[in-house]
Amino acid sequence: MNLLLKNIYWASDGKNITTDIRISRGVISEIGTLSSLKREKTIDFKNHFLYPGLINSHDHLEMNLYPLMGNPFYNNYTEWAQDIYKPTESPVKEIEGTGIKDRLIWGGIKNLISGVTTVVHHNPWNRHLSKKKFPVKVKETAWAHSLVFEKNIQKKIPKKSLPFVIHAAEGLDDFAQHEILKLNGLGLLRANTVLIHAVALNEENKKLIEQTEASVIWCPSSNLFMFGKTAPVDEIKIKTKVALGTDSTMTGSPTLLDEMRVARNTNLATPKEIYEMVTSIPAKIFGLERPEIKIGNRADFWISPIIHEDYLENIFKIDSSKIRAVFVNGKFRFGDADLATDIGADGYQLSWASKWIAYDIFSLKKRIESKTKDACNQNPLWKMFFGE
Ligand SMILES: [Zn+2]
Structure with missing residues (x-):
């Protein structure tokens, strides 16, 4: 699936950039002012920062x-x-x-x-x-x-x-x-x-x-x-x-x-x-690919709302509940449920922070709980996903 990210911001070598990015076959294929192709999902990311995968x-x-x-x-x-x-x-x-x-x-x-x-x-x-x-x-x-x-x-x-x-x-x-x-x-x-x-x-x-x-x-x-x-x-x-x-x-x-x-x-x-x-x-x-927003790089990246105007400072203001989207190899795997709907991605809606994930976390929870009962309740991630 091709995906076009419109009006997204990021910084490179100290310069701020706002532009469009095309993802095809799992890589960043084009960067610049781009218009939608046939059968391409287009999402406007105004007021969002794009970061390479960490x-x-x-x-x-x-x-x-x-x-x-x-x-x-x-x-x-x-x-x-x-x-x-x-x-x-x-x-x-x-x-x-x-x-x-x-x-x-x-x-x-x-x-x-x-x-x-x-x-x-x-x-x-x-x-x-x-x-x-x-x-x-x-x-x-x-x-x-x-x-x-x-x-x-x-x-x-x-x-x-x-x-x-x-x-x-x-x-x-x-x-x-x-x-x-x-x-x-x-x-x-x-x-x-x-x-x-x-x-x-x-x-x-x-x-x-x-x-x-x-x-x-x-x-x-x-x-x-x-x-x-x-x-x-x-x-x-x-x-x-x-x-x-x-x-x-x-x-x-x-x-x-x-x-x-x-x-x-x-x-x-x-x-x-x-x-x-x-x-x-x-x-x-x-010996890994250097994480960068660059043509030809794997489309491994994440998107966050701009909470602080400085690109780096913004990362320190973000936690998982605020992340808009995470993509691995150009595939949407975690983020906001409304975005999953817009993209048409198959997955699971969470009660936590209106999030969505590509993995069947509810079956996973059931299998784990059948062995652990409440032994995971003090785990911080478990609390985040399944807490009240
Ligand atoms: Zn260790």
């Missing part, structure tokens, strides 16, 4: 039915893991008893509703993640959980320069700090290494990361929840590639838009830098 650089997709877990603060991630992993107790018992496919789709939906069109998944690969209909695109990488929780780390090392993702220096104590040295000693600190968290960094650690050109994924809400402190992003961002990730709802923000606000409130990065951390920087780290 990249969430760290999530465990199947872990997003959880509420925040634990009784912080902790000294490092092993203390947290011991505290929360009680497989015979609620809510772990119930949530782990649900189907993996449903949990993964829920994680995909979490990302979709905040303008994310690509997510980097940290956990075993599952064939459902590469399906065309999965809510967002999922980037597969080589990965290990962490130095402590990985039995045979050498086996997980990729042969070529594929990104290799690992939780590291997640904590405040000497143990967490020592992980960077240990990784380096194992020859695992390299230009393709992607360190998740990197909270406990001394001067030597920062230098090692800089010299090896490893990247860092910043998850401020998770760090602040577990440790009351986050990575020294103000210092490391100067010479190291830093991107932003939510982590799962066990410790992190409900959505990437929330995470961007948390990042901003730390004052460790500017709005522009935070925007780059969810677009151009992760594209570089993970």
Whole structure:
């Protein structure tokens, strides 16, 4: 289906642009003053900003039915893991008893509703993640959980320069700090290494990361929840590639838009830098198409009403309930119910904020509830979708 977006605004290289955009066969095919073609849906987006789809650089997709877990603060991630992993107790018992496919789709939906069109998944690969209909695109990488929780780390090392993702220096104590040295000693600190968290960094650690050109994924809400402190992003961002990730709802923000606000409130990065951390920087780290409104690019984008006249500032004023539309590969997947009607998209109307989604969220809810009863009720996304 061709789609023509009329009178939409966006900014590129500091310039504001208002124009029309044609979407055909899943890509942005034309930009300029355009008139409708036969059999083309035309929608006027006056007073709306168009943004390229965001990249969430760290999530465990199947872990997003959880509420925040634990009784912080902790000294490092092993203390947290011991505290929360009680497989015979609620809510772990119930949530782990649900189907993996449903949990993964829920994680995909979490990302979709905040303008994310690509997510980097940290956990075993599952064939459902590469399906065309999965809510967002999922980037597969080589990965290990962490130095402590990985039995045979050498086996997980990729042969070529594929990104290799690992939780590291997640904590405040000497143990967490020592992980960077240990990784380096194992020859695992390299230009393709992607360190998740990197909270406990001394001067030597920062230098090692800089010299090896490893990247860092910043998850401020998770760090602040577990440790009351986050990575020294103000210092490391100067010479190291830093991107932003939510982590799962066990410790992190409900959505990437929330995470961007948390990042901003730390004052460790500017709005522009935070925007780059969810677009151009992760594209570089993970070898993805740079998110841009450009002819020939995949039609992965989202549309928001203009609440603040500044293009970047507006993102920090938006939450999922205000997003007008999210498109993946040119397909409308989440947004306002009236827009779904105008476009003629098949899907499901939600009671939350007059929204619409392309996925059968009600059957998903039923299947999950048959295993969990009320164990998901404290999950922030569950509350948002199904709360009173
Ligand atoms: Zn994680």
